[in-house]
Amino acid sequence: MTAAAPIAVALDAPDLETAARWATLVTPHVTTVKVGLELYLRYGPDVVASVRGATRVQVFLDLKLHDIPATVAGATRAVARLKPAFLTVHATGGEAMIRAAVENAGTAKIAAVTVLTSLRDGDLDALGLAGPASDAVRRLAVLAVDAGAQALVCSPQEANAVRAEVGPDITLITPGVRPSGSATQDQARVATPEEALEAGADLLVIGRPITGAPDPGAAAAAIAAVLRRLSRPQPLA
Ligand SMILES: O=c1ccn([C@@H]2O[C@H](COP(=O)(O)O)[C@@H](O)[C@H]2O)c(=O)[nH]1
Numbered sequence: 001m002t003a004a005a006p007i008a009v010a011l012d013a014p015d016l017e018t019a020a021r022w023a024t025l026v027t028p029h030v031t032t033v034k035v036g037l038e039l040y041l042r043y044g045p046d047v048v049a050s051v052r053g054a055t056r057v058q059v060f061l062d063l064k065l066h067d068i069p070a071t072v073a074g075a076t077r078a079v080a081r082l083k084p085a086f087l088t089v090h091a092t093g094g095e096a097m098i099r100a101a102v103e104n105a106g107t108a109k110i111a112a113v114t115v116l117t118s119l120r121d122g123d124l125d126a127l128g129l130a131g132p133a134s135d136a137v138r139r140l141a142v143l144a145v146d147a148g149a150q151a152l153v154c155s156p157q158e159a160n161a162v163r164a165e166v167g168p169d170i171t172l173i174t175p176g177v178r179p180s181g182s183a184t185q186d187q188a189r190v191a192t193p194e195e196a197l198e199a200g201a202d203l204l205v206i207g208r209p210i211t212g213a214p215d216p217g218a219a220a221a222a223i224a225a226v227l228r229r230l231s232r233p234q235p236l237a
Contacts, residue, residue, distance in 0.1 A: 005224035007193075008032035008060045008173070009216075010207030016043050016050055023051040025217035026210060029224040032085065034060040034205060048082045058085040060173075060203075064113055066090040069100035080106035086151055086173070088113050091140040092129075098147035109171060111151035112144030114158075117176030120188045133189060134158050138165050145170055155189035156196035156204075163200040175205035179223060182209045193223050197230050 007030040013019035016039070023033045039047050040063060052059050061084035065072050072089060079087060089101045091112040101110045114137040115129070124131035130139075137158040142165055144152060151171035154162050159172050176190045184190050185208060196204050206223065213219035 002224075002228065004029060004031045005227045006031055006197075006201075006203050007220065007224060007227070008034040008203050008205045009210050009220060010034045010036060010062075010175070010205055011051055012036055012038050012207050012211070014038070016047060019047070020050050020053070022211050022216050023053055023057065025215075026220040027053065027055050027057045029217070029220040030057075032058040032060050032203060034062050034207075035084075036062045037064070045079070045082055048084065060084060060086045060111075060205075061108070062086075062088045064088045064090055065097075065101060066093045067097070069096045072097050073100040073104045076101045076104040076108075076110075080104060080108055084108045086111045086171075088153060089149075091144040091149075091152075095143060095147040098144050098149055102148035102150075109150040110148070111153050111171070111173055112140070112147075112149040113153040114140040114144070114162075115154070117155040117174075117189050118186050123188075134161060138162060141166055153205075156191035156199050156201055157189045159196065159199035159201045171202045172200060173203045173205060174199075174201040175207075177204045177206045177209075179209055193227055194230055197227055 009026045011019040033051050087108045088111045091114050115133050121132040129136045137154045141152050141162045145166045153173045155176040156174040174196045176187045177196050178190045180192050210216050210219045
């Protein structure tokens with residue numbers, strides 16, 4: 001039996017049956033499945049047990065909470081009982097909000113989303129965020145870690161620089177991963193799985209390149225094999 005790869009498959013499905021089927025197909029090959037807003041808002045907390053399945057794969061709850069601290073504290077308490085491995089909040093919610101999530105997360109790690117991977121440098125001006133995106137990501141990463149976040153979400157393009165700022169103990173999670181030749185779709189700051197791993201990402205979020213494939217299990221297995229080859233110690237020349 002081969003070890004599962006550090007990939008979180010984004011189960012962005014229109015219905016629970018599809019999400020559960022994708023989860024079953026990919027879990028032999030990946031460590032984590034990710035439940036996002038589409039699935040959670042349609043089916044509620046029960047969706048977590050449905051995708052966790054018999055193998056009890058790690059579940060990443062990507063709800064991107066963003067509200068005043070008291071509201072985020074309550075929302076975090078409400079979902080902590082589902083025991084996700086990670087729960088996301090937006091770093092732009094600020095230090096007190098992130099701290100409120102951390103204090104109420106139970107066993108879940110709070111992952112702060114820095115700058116969405118769909119945004120380009122040019123989008124940041126309109127949002128009033130001092131750019132470029134790489135600078136904003138580093139600023140928000142430091143703020144989030146100072147507030148107690150144990151994990152950060154950034155693009156693989158920033159993983160190296162973020163790692164240098166926050167050190168080895170913070171889990172770096174990178175969406176915006178596209179195998180070479182795949183369409184980028186609505187993602188702006190992208191890199192291949194190999195580049196993401198080499199940049200120091202701990203968990204690669206991959207959705208449509210896997211779930212949109214004719215055989216999601218085979219697509220996950222192929223990417224996992226590439227990552228395993230990279231992580232294996234190379235023989236001395
Ligand atoms: O900055 C972010 C934060 C979260 N996401 C989520 O990751 C997946 C990516 O799916 P793909 O199909 O591989 O594009 C999706 O669920 C997003 O909500 C992100 O893309 N960027």
